[in-house]
Amino acid sequence: MTTMTRPPVDEPHADGPPPKPNRSRGWFPQLLLRLHFYAAIFVGPFILVAATSGALYALTPQLEQLVYAEQLHAPEADEYLPLADQIEAANAYTKDQDTIVAVRPAPNPGDTTRVMYAGTGLGESETRAVFVDPATAQIRGDLTAYGTSGALPLRTWIDQLHRNLHLGEVGRLYSELAASWLGVIALAGLGLWIARIRKARTKKDFVRPNNRAKGYRRILSWHTSTGIWLLVGALFLSATGITWSQYGGGNVGTLRAAFDWSTPSVTTDLSGESAAADEHAGHGGATAPTSDTAAVTANPATFDAVLSIAREVNVNTGLVEIKPPATVGTAWVVQEIQRSFPTEVDAVAIDGQTMQVTDRVDFKDFNLAAKLTRWGIDTHMGSMFGLPNQLLLVALASGIIAMVVWGYVMWWQRRPTRGPGRIVGRTPARGAIRRAPWWGIVAVLIVAAGIGTLLPLLGLSLAAFVVVDVLLGLRTRLRSAEIE
Known part of the structure; x- marks a missing residue:
């Protein structure tokens, strides 16, 4: 009887080295964790x-x-005075010492009219607001207002805390x-x-x-x-x-x-030059004339005239601001300032000599990016x-x-x-970059460079985080070497 024996079968990889683990696995979550932590x-x-x-x-x-x-606010009335009478009352109150930069008619019954002046001692985007009863021309207050939002001192203080901690630039x-x-x-x-x-x-x-x-x-x-x-x-x-x-x-x-x-913004220069609008005027940006542009004195009666013309063009909301010419050769501007939905920011420029409309801007004609910017800012401020x-x-x-x-x-x-x-x-474990594949390192560097270029302060602080992390790593290695 013959016994057949089968030759031994080699086990796969029995004599070879074990497969190497994928060292790069999990590098990205580890990197995100350190970034999330340090930031x-x-x-x-x-x-x-x-x-x-x-x-x-x-x-x-x-x-x-x-x-x-x-x-x-002021008591409601059946009849209201022309803007000219209200402005003259405000001028008499200020003794004609300051220059009018804007007037905001009472938007609703029971509200007051704001006559806004440029004056000494005011900060950037600040005006002196004199509040007038539109029915009696009685002066009801005199406060500092800030920005297109017309923020009064309490709101301005909180706004500056949010914006710059009251430390300026x-x-x-x-x-x-x-x-x-x-x-x-x-x-x-x-x-x-x-x-x-x-x-x-x-x-x-x-x-x-x-x-x-x-x-x-x-x-x-x-x-x-x-x-x-x-x-x-x-x-x-x-x-x-x-x-x-x-x-x-x-x-x-x-x-x-x-x-x-x-x-877009209306062209105020009667020679035809234009400038872009400032969407952030609610947190600043309300223009007050400087000493070399304050020479233009506005006739109070003209405020009524230009508002009447603007009502016939595209101004159809109660929240309105009327700006007289800042310099000779520029137009009057009547601007809607309603920041709540639906957005009303139409504007019209009017030549104060001829009473002809020289330019107009309608929100419906804004490009999509401008509309999204307007809506985003107003929602951020809570007014939308x-x-x-x-x-x-x-x-x-x-x-x-x-x-x-x-x-x-x-x-x-x-x-x-x-x-x-x-x-x-x-701190979370380091080493994510060392474990990352080459393409991952390149991608991280490209993204970091792009974001750092667009947002320089973020880029500089990110670089500072990296430097601190490297120094801490070196210190840890030196301590480990001393212990050994």
Whole structure:
């Protein structure tokens, strides 16, 4: 009997090296985590101040009506005086010492007329507003107003806190950092949310908080689920806020001009030259003549005449501003200033000598970019949809405040419970760039360069984060080498 034996079969890869793990896997979420962490830690205080002051500003229209009721309102009457009589009363009150730069007729029965002057001691975009009872020409108040919104002192104070911390141009850097980084932090958070929800067994905890969890995990659940609901609003506030900023906003304006997306404005120069409008006039930008342009004295009777002509052209709302010529050879301008829906910002230029219409601009003819800019800014300020708009902004700002606070709480909760020295948590693990494929590194550099060019302050702060991170890494390596 012959026994047949089968030759041994070689196991595949039995004698070869094991397959190498994919070192680049997970590099991008790790990079997003470090970006989200560093940006939130260092820029969080700025975002916290901006969100808090923004929530306060959203409530100022009602506060203004309450605090300045005497100046803003007057008893209703059956008949009202011509604008000329109201302006003459205001001129008599000021003793003709200041120059009129604009008049805002009473928009509704029970409101007052504003006669606005350029005067000494006023800041940029500020005017002296004299409030006149349109029925009796009685002077009901004399306050400083700010911007096209006509903000009175209380609202102006909160606005400047939100805009520059009352530190002037230097203070604007804070709000630019907050607006620029808010969008980046939100998008990095979205990337982390997507990476984690793909691996999670229970996905509902990513869209609603898990109150059964304890400690760090509970706060993380609230932070994660709230953040995804606030994402669109945070990106909106970031994008619209950047347009107000000093450096990033200037670049956005240049980009819009290059694509012919600027907001049109009426030509006031009777020789035919024109200039673009300032969409941010509500937070500043109301033009007051300088000392060399204040020589033009407007006849009070002309205000009635140009308003009557404008009513026949395209001005059909109660919220109107009439501007006399700033210099010789320029036109009168009658401009709608209704920032609530439906937007009314039509304008007409009128030659004060011939009473001929020299130019007009209608909102319906704005390009799409200009319309979106107008709507975005007005929504950001809370004026677009009235009280619902204001309440939504307060809720959004409150959510952002909570997100920042939760972030710092989690940082503290992750601190080592044993060992000396640490009162806060460790930073997320480094090494994402070293593990990234070459194309990933190139993509990151291109995106960073593009964003840094458009938003210089964000680019500089990002570079500072990288330098700090590298120095901290070197210090850790040196300490490890000393211990060994």
